[in-house]
Amino acid sequence: MPRDRPIYIIDDEPQMCRSLEMLLALEGFETQSFPSVEAFIRDLPRLPPGIILSDVALGGLSGLELLQTLPSLDRSDPVILVTGHADIPMAVAAMKSGAADLLEKPFEAQRLLGAVAAVRDRILQSTLLEQRLASLSHRERQVLRQIVEGLTAKQIATRLDISPRTVETYREHLMRKTGATSLAQLVRFAVEARVTCVPL
Incomplete structure (x- = not known):
């Protein structure tokens, strides 16, 4: 699988940045390090989508605050948080804010690489789903919207004449095009891709 997304490392310890850069470079990843969340945000407009690996405790804004700020910056880069002092409240806050993973220092190299691989797999699946949904006709998307709303075939037929x-x-076309194996999975795909804003 190509290492098509760079990994952005945010850590105020230069030695940690160098160690992570070397580890990830050996696996074929392009990396770029930043000493703070503020430095990363300054460069963000020119950076392509990537995977963010950020320490939680930094001198200025924390990794958790970065995670919560990204949507307002119109970015959805997955974030793996790293901390030396994980506790349950922090883990809950990280997951609620959408962290892809939370690693506690010291961690083994394979644990980090596994977390990155899991994020990349989710990105790939999301991209494939977007491509499949993009192939739907306008009418298929209309039918899908009604299915997501919970309407029966008879109700959909009445509404769409x-x-x-x-x-x-x-519905058969939708199942085939999306690769869904059940109606529940079809609905989940549609919800994840927000295929509900389709004019009737």
């Missing part, structure tokens, strides 16, 4: 059998045909 088509026959129930046509609705079933569209």
Whole structure:
């Protein structure tokens, strides 16, 4: 699998940055290090989407604050947080804020590489799903929206002025195009991709 996303390391310990850079470079990753969240945010507009590996406790803004700030900066880069003092409240706060993982120092190299691999797998699956959903016709997306709303085939048919059998045909197309193996999975795919803002 190509290492197509750079990894941005945010840590105020130069030695830690160098160690992580060497480890990740050996695995074929492009890396760039920053001494603070503020420095990273300054450079963010020119940085391509990547995977962020940030210490929690930094001199200025924390890694957790970065995680909470990213959406307002119109970025959705996955964030793996690293901390020397993990506790349950911090873990809960990290997960609620959308952290991809929380690693406690000292951690083994394989633990970090496993966390990065898991993030990359999720990115790949999300990209594939976006591509599949992009291939849907306007009518298929309309039917999918009604399915997500919980309507039956008969109700969808009435709302869209088509026959129930046509609705079933569209549903079969949706299952095939998205790769969903069940109606529940189809709905989950649609919700994850926010396929609900389709005009009727």
